[in-house]
Structure formats: C-alpha cells, structure tokens
Amino acid sequence: MKNIDPYKPINKVRIVTAASLFDGHDAAINIMRRIIQSTGVEVIHLGHDRSVEEVVDCAIQEDAQAIAMTSYQGGHIEYFKYMFDLLKEKGAPHIKIFGGGGGTILPEEIKELHEYGITRIYHPDDGRSMGLQGMINDLVQKSDFPVGDKLNGGLEKLDLSSPHTIARVISAAENFPDEHQDLLQTIRDKAKNGKTPVLGITGTGGSGKSSSVDELVRRFLLDFEDKKLAIVSVDPSKRKTGGALLGDRIRMNSIRNNRVYMRSLATRQSNLALSKHVDDALSILKVSGFDLIILETSGIGQSDTEILDHSDVSLYVMTPEYGAATQLEKIDMLDFADIIALNKFDKRGALDALRDVKKQYKRNHQLWDVNDDDIPVFGTIASQFNDPGTNSLYKKIMDELVQKTGADLKSTYSISKEMSEKIFIIPPKRTRYLSEIAENNRAYDKWVNEQAAVAEKLYGYHKSIVSLKESNLEGKENLIEGLTKAYNQAALDLDPHNKQVIDGWADKMALYSAPEYVFKVRDKEIKIKTHSESLSHSQIPKVSTPKFSSWGDMLKWSLQEGLPGEFPYTAGIYPFKRIGEDPTRMFAGEGGPERTNRRFHYLSLGMPAARLSTAFDSVTLYGNDPGHRPDIYGKIGNSGVSICCLDDAKKLYSGFDLSNPTTSVSMTINGPAPMLLGFFMNAAIDQQCEIYIKENGLEKEVKQKIEAKYKALGMPVPTYQGDLPEGNNGLGLMLLGVTGDEVLPFDVYQTIKAKTLSQVRGTVQADILKEDQAQNTCIFSTEFALRLMGDVQQYFINQNIRNFYSVSISGYHIAEAGANPITQLAFTLANGFTYVEYYLGRGMDIDKFGPNLSFFFSNGIDPEYAVIGRVARRIWAKALKNKYGANPRAQMLKYHIQTSGRSLHAQEIDFNDIRTTLQALYAIYDNCNSLHTNAYDEAITTPTEESVRRAVAIQLIINKELGLAKNENPLQGSFIIEDLTNLVEEAVLLEFDRITERGGVLGSMETMYQRGKIQDESLYYETLKHNGEFPIIGVNTYLSSKGSPTVLPKEVIRATEEEKQVQIKTVESLISRNKEIVEEQLKQLQEAAINNENIFEKLMEACKYCSLGSITNALFEVGGQYRRNM
DSSP states (O other), X not given: OOOOOOOOOSSOOEEEEEESSOSSSSSHHHHHHHHHHHTTXXXXXXXXXXXXXXXHHHHHHTTOSEEEEEOOSSOHXXXXXXXXXXXXXTTOTTSEEEXXXXXXXXXXXXXXXXXXXXXXXXXXXXXXXXXXXXHHHHHHHHTOOOSSSOOSSOGGGOOTTSHHHHHHHHHHHHHOTTTTHHHXXXXXXXXHTOOOOEEEEEEOTTSOHHXXXXXXXXXXXXXXXXXOEEEEEEEOBOTTTSOEEEOSGGGOSTTOSTTEEEEEEEXXXXXXXXXXXXXXXXXXXXXXXXXXXXXXXXXXXXXXXXXXGGOSEEEEEEOSOSOSGGGGGGOTHHHHOXXXXXXXXXXXXXXXXXXXXXXXXHHXXXXXXXXXXXXXXXXXXXXXXXXXXXXXXXXXXXXXXXXXXXXXXXXXXXXXXOOXXXXXXXXXXXXXXXXXXXXXXXXXXXXXXXXXXXXXXXXXXXXXXXXXXXXXXXXXXXHHHHHHHHHHHHHTTSOHHHHHHHHTHHHHHHHHHSXXXXXXXXXXXXXXXXXXXXXXXXXXXXXXXXXXXXXXXXXXXXXXXXXXXXXXXXXXXXXSOOTTXXXXXXXXXXXXXXXXXXXXXXXXXXXXXXXXXXEBOHHHHTTOOOOSSHHHHTTTTSSXXXXXXXXXXXXXXXXXXXXXTTEEEEEEOOTTHXXXXXXXXXXXXXXXXXXXXXXXXXXXXHXXXXXXXXXXXXXXXXXXXXXXXXXXXXXXXXXXXXXXXXXXXXXXXXXXXXXXXXXXXXXXOBOHHHHHHSSOOOOBOHHHHXXXXXXXXXXXXXXXXXXXXXXXXXXXXXXXXXXXXXXXXXXXXXXXXXXXXXXXXXXXXXXHHGGGEEEEEEEOSXXXXXXXXXXXXXXXXXXXXXXXXXXXXXXXXXXEEEEOSXXXXXXXXXXXXXXXXHHHHHHHHTTOSEEEOOOGGGGTSSOOHHHHHHHHHHHHHHHHTOGGGGSSOTTTTOHHHHHHHHHHHHHHHHHHHHHHHTTHHHHHHHTTHHHHHHHHHHHHHHHHHHHTSSOOBTTTBSOOTTOOOBOOOSXXXXXXXXXXXXXXXXXXXXXXXXXXXXXXXXXXXXXXXXXXXXXHHHHHXXXXXXXXXXXXXXXXXXXXXXXXXX
C-alpha cells in the first residue's frame, strides 16, 4: 500500500481517545492515538475501562470535536448508543463519535450504529483498504470544524455553572479571542474582584505532578463536602506537527466528581511551560463559582517560574534523582516556590535529597534560624494510597492558601508525624533476585559440564582398563595399575550423587522395560503400564529411554534433561501421565450462570475428568454488579459469564462435585480474583453441607428453615432458571439463598469447611503483575492487589489448601498483547519469581506456598513454542532447588497451555483449526499439565457449541488417536529440540539480567519497560504480516478468489434480555435481603485492611452475603484504585 500523507487540519482539533475495556489486549488504541497526534490533533487520552459517562463528561469539559473509542467484547451497541444519547442529553450533540472493535462489531451492527447517529465505525476491512493513516485522515477531516466561534449571548446570558458553557468560553478565548474581545474583557474585569485562590503546580517532567494533583484533589473532596474545584492542566504542543498529548487525565481517578471541572490546554507554542491563554482560562473559572483552582504546567526541562505570575501559592514537584547537590542551585523554583514536594520518595538517596533540598531552601530564603521540620519541603510517594507525606503536603498547602488569600478553606484533614515510607513488595536489597537466579542457573550448568567432563574421563579410563584386562598385551599389569591410580584420582572430583547416577543407570533403564512401573505420589502407590499396544501389535514404550554408553553423556543428560518425573523436570513433572486424565479443558462463559453450566455439562458429558475453564464477562472482570446503566447492561453475560454473588457461583458449578479429585476449575479473573475465589470456595463448602444433609436425612428440616427465612422476608426462594441439563444431578442447588452455617450446627459446618478446603482443585488467575504489563484488567492499586494475593496465599497455608493454585502466573495475556515466545516466557517466569520473593518476604515457607503457584502460557506457531514448557520447568526447578532450597514438590512447575488467540485470524477462519492443531501438538508433546484449544471462530464471535466441540476434539484426537502421542517423551533425543532448549533458556536468563538493570520486575514496570517491549514486538509482527514478509495462509498469501475478506459469523452468541434481567434481579434481591449484615461485613472487611489483618479471611465471610460490586467499592476506599498510565 502506498504511503498516505497526513491530513493537515484547518482548525485546532481536539479528540478524546479511550478504550471501553482492556487497553493492552491489543495495542490498537495507543497506535491510533499516536497517529492522531502526529496528524496535528490535540489528543486527550483516557486509557482503558472507561464508562460512557466518564468519556462524555471529559469530551464536554475539554470541548473536544470528537471521541474515538475502541469497544468490543459485546455491549458495544449499547455503549455507542448510550454515548450518543448522553451527549445529546448533556447539550453536546455536535461531538462526533468514531469507533472500532476489530471483527467483533458486525457489518449489520455498524449499519445500525451509523443510522443511529454514530459518525463512523471502522471495520478491519476498512483498515486493509484505507490504511491506518487513511482511516485517521478520514476521522480528523470529519472532526475539523471550528469550536468557540459562536457564543449564545453576553456574559449575563451565559450560565457559567454549566461545564459545557465554561468549556465553550475557554475555547472562544483560545481559538477566537478577537471575535469575543468584549465578553472576555468583561470576564477579566469581573475576575479581578474574585477571591478564588489559585494553586500553581510545576515541576520536572516525570516527577509525578499528575499523580500528586490527583491525590490532592482526593483529599480536598474528603476534606470539604460542599466546595468546588477546577483544574487547568497544560501540556506541550509538538512543534513539528502541532499535535499534543494531553495526558494528565489518564492518571487521575478522583476527578470523576460533579464538584470537579478539568480542562487540558496545549501550549500551542514552543519552549514554554504555559499556554498564552492560561490567564483567560483562569479568569473564566474564577467567575464560574469555583472555590479553588489548580493550575498544573507541563514539565519542560527544569520548568520555570512563569507559574508564579498566575498563582497565589506555588508547589514545585521534583524527585530525588536530580544529580549532585550543586544542581539544586540552578533550579529557579527553589527560590520562589512556597512549598516543595520531593516525590517518588522511595527512590535511592531520598533522605539525603530531603536534607539537601531543605538546606538549599534555607539558603535561598535566608531562613537560617528556622528548624528543619518547619521548612516546607515534603517527601511524598503520590503513587501510594493514603501516603502520610502527601497528607502532610496537602495540609500545608491548604494552610498556606488560607494564610495568603484568606480563602474559606480551613482544613480539618487529620495528619500524622510519620514520613512517607514505601511499602516495598520487594525490598531494595533484593532487587537483584533475577540476576541471582540467572547466576545460580549458569553456575549449575557450568558444574554439570565440569562433572560430565570428569565422568567422561573416568569412562575413558574404565574402558581402557577393561580392554587391557581382556587383551594379551605384555606388561599390561603396570598399565592397568597406572590407569587405576589415575581413575581413583579423577574419581575424587566426581560428586558422590553423580556417581550414584552412573552406577544406577542400567537398573533405572530396566524399570522402563518392565511391564509395570511403580511410583508414589503424596504417599500413594501408583502402578502404570510402561507400554501400549498398536493395531499392528507393536509394543510402543510410553517413555523412551536414551541408549547412551558414555558416562559423560549419561550424566549430562540426567542432570539437564532427566526422564519425566526427575529433576530438573525438563521432560515433565510426573514419571507417567495419569490414566484417564488427559489435559483436556472444557471452556465456557456466556450469558447467566445457568447457560454456562449447561455448556459445561454438554462438554464434559462422558468424560473421565471435568476440567472447567471459566471466562467471565467484563462487568465481572472489573468488579462491577450487573445494572441498568446501558454501558453496564450491554456487557452483562457477553463474552463471558455474569457472576455477581455466591448464588451465581453455586448455579454455575452445580452438578459438579467440586471436592472430587476428578473435578478442577480454572477461573480467568484478575482484579476481582479474591472475591470470585471467595464465591467459589463457599459454593464448594455448601455442596458438601448438602451432601451431609442428605446423608443424615435432614432435607425436610433444612427446607423448612429456608422457606421460613424467605417467608419472613416476603421474598421467593432463589432458584436455578430453567431445566437442569443432562449430567447435572442438582448438587449445589439445595442451599441457594442460604449458607451451610445457617442450617447446620457450628461445629459440623466448621468440620465440613476444613475438609472441603483441603480437597478442592483448581486455579484462579489473579496474576496482577502481567495485567499491569499487558492486558490490564487491574482495578486496585498494584500494592493493594499484591497484598490481597499474599493474603490469599497465607490463608491457603493456614487452611491447608494444597490442591488449589492461589495464582496462575500468566504469559498468555503477555503473548496476546504481542510479545514473542521468549519475551512471554521470560516476563512470566520473572513475575513468578517476584511472587516467590514477595511471599518469602512476608515470612511464608517456600515448601508450603511453592506448590500453590501455577503457570499459564500461550502456544503460538513459532519454533520456540516447541520448548516453552520444558525450558520453564528446567529454569524453575534449578532456581527453586539450588537457590531457594525448596523441596521437590515446590520445584515442579505446573503449567496450563491455551493455544494462541493471536493466530486466530478473521479471514479464512476454517484455517484456524489447522493452526490450533499444530499448537496443541506442541503442547501435548511438551507434556503440559492442561490444555485449552481455542475455537476457530473466536476471532469473530463468542464460540458456538459446534466450534467449541471441534476445539475439544482436536486434542482428543491427538491424545486418543495419534499413535506417537502414546509416547510421553517424544521430544527427548531430538537434536533440534536440544538446540532450541539451550537457546531459549539462555535468552530467558539474559532477559532476567535486563530486567534486573531496571530495578527488577516492579522497577521495570515503573518505566513501562515490559509494555514498551511487548508493543515493539507486536508492531514488528504486524509490520511483517502487513508487508507479506511473514506469510500467513489465507490472510496475506494464498488468498481465496474473493480476496479472503473478514468472515462474518453464522451464529452470534449474545446474552438474552431475560438473562440480563435475571442477573440484575439476583443482585437486587441479595442487597435487599442482606442490607444490615452487608454493612457490618463490609465494615469488618475495611477494618481488616486498615489494621493489616488477613483480608481474605474476612472476605470468605463477606462473600456469603455481599455482591461483587459492593465488595469492590468497599476495598477501593481502603486500598485505592488502579492508576492508569500511557
């Protein structure tokens, strides 16, 4: 495709960009945002998980010409229509709406949205025909119209309490000052008599000004219940294009309040920290009834003192990383700023920096006699929730504003004397942990090579001695004696354990040629047949053994490869696969819990084991309750199941005995993982209570108790909607609407609970690190989310939960966001080791928490994917054994594979099954512990029953029909597999070193190293796909006669209106019947968080009575919301 020149806008165009859901699942919105900026547009970027009202309010306050959204995963029709209606309702119908959502927005839906009034929804085929720049040109050209040229009347007719009017008058001042000279002069004159104080905030780029502003605003709103506040935030325009990234809003959570107005301004001139229209913007806000105005400047260089001309009180935000103390003498703002915030106080040398800045402030202000504690320099960590340093800073600012301006803003905010102190997940002295692991593993490899060389030398001596003994050579005794001495001397260098490996080699090989192999798992003896018989009556070995005769080869192979079930578990963690337990997972998630339950039973009918993988809708993923608001309503039960309370979990897994060893449940949930885990665990406990009730003939008595409870409430008893599917015996439904402890004696319930928790099997995703790096379904602040994960793991240890994984450390979402296989593996293992370090830092025993960690990888079609599991197992085992001293059970890395979603193409979708089959073959040959094969139509819609059945059939055919798959170590002995294993292993260790250089995983996340690398790799792949250098059949080569257009789904699966209404009624009923107890439970939950108790322990109780959304909101108040970034 030929290069398309960017369109040059005639007017100053402002566009709001955002994603309704995940921002990292694809890099689309960021790529689009950058191209829009480079086309000369001022872009206000909001990031992911944005409600319609947030986007609309932003567009109105910013007086943007257009909104450009990515919205998919179902609910997009309601989302865009609600946006159109809300703009109209709020008096801004002129704002145009543009959107896209890949192939998930169907042509008929696009037509419906266009007819409704949406300006343009772009389809993937538009991208192919127009090119990215062509699409953006179309968008910008349609948005290129003047704003602020017309105003309805003079000042007396302008209602400056309306955000829309305030925004329009600021635009008039920016874009058409000459045409509105009289009105603006009137406003300026009126503003001179106003008393509204202005807090000016400036500082270096990246010092955390936006986060600091957000934290100050949050405290202001808590401090004053009736005061209004306005923010003016200035960012630099690009000299080359005229575009600008107005990126401060993305960092701010507290501005979503009807008492806050925010306007972002671009400088529209080079090398200045402020726009020339700032004075007019401040005047307009001063006459608009605000009680405080915050003016934040762009961080250009060291910034300058221009802010002082516009503010009553000035705050300078800097970091400890300014270089030598003499650099402080060059910063003008240290002469003039009223208050200084030394933000990012967790950085190295912060205390020294605080001392030096205070000294410099004293010098500059001639305050030689003032006590250091009274110098207005504050160490802050604005990124940390409820930071004590930021509390002190806020109080000082408010006091200074009152003193200088006499404003009615007397603060009653309580502060403590304590300094800001970083709550470290990984202590600074441990940030080298990844390089230590790399050094440990390389040292092991060096030792293996040295030992193999010794063994090879010994083998040479041994063979020579044997040959001499068998020869007729004269004087051979002297030679034998000399060789024996050399042998004995060399044998001193051989580790005794390695001597045992060599000596026991023949016996070990004999075990695999015997008809049965006997081994123990958790003290249970298991006998396995070592061969299977083919149709030709050949005996096919389940484990093929090497045919080495050389001791060096034997030893090196044993120490680096080993047979399945042997350290370092390269070939697998068990000696043999368990009979009747293929790695097949049944994947479902759509509509309400009943529909997904039916799909689970359909998929698992007749299968020896039920491995249920659950996908949740985006309402659940972001911790919300189902509701009538259109942008929530549209998503209920789409692209996942809607689960908002314990009863939903009971219905979802009804008919599956969650305590049975053949049942295991995987829940793909991240931010609200602890809550969903609480629902699941309580559902499992109540199932066993139900079994106890039936075994003891208590059904009638229990039924009477339940009916009496609901009769008193005047409400119907909750029920399963519709008929039970085949295979569902109703287990789990008896106690809908109540919990076991309401109907059984306390001691009986506690006994059942303890036994159940020790038996349940499954995993909850919960891996918050990869979410911040890739997909981003984060809802809580990172520190709080990690603390919740740690509390879950501690609870698992306390309750002896041995068979359930407290976290599935996921690379799948890293790969889906665009990472190559090596990066996926390196980042995922690095995240895994971060949890190890964090849990060790909390005093947990590695032998107790190690077995509760599992991994989750994507399997693409690249060569490295053939060895991703074996490399992961090898690196993990070497580190856990030799660096951390963990026991064998903790050394065994368990991992789940999902075939690549990125290689599911929306063109020629039938070909997707071929790719999925090859990826499944990789996974099964590599001995994955469980496998989910994607449905071929997932590229364009929610999978249908037919497509999911085909996906399951892929792995069933491999496991049941493919002859070679009867062998369980087919990769061992292959030269290319050996080469790939070594190559990928070293590449991962090198990446560990790169992450260490950036301060470990968490330090790298601060600079967005992982995100940047993932996006670079994503764009590299997309570029090669686009130019055809990387051939993809049916996508960019071997096209059909029609050109292989995007395929339209034959069946579109969406939640029904009835299902949505049932979910809303479920949550409404729960809230009304548990009103009093809910308040008490949430209060106890918040107190546990504040008092540093185990939150999950309280959550297990709260989940019995509270809805998902109520718990999420309660925890936001004590743990903080996730702060989005670019």
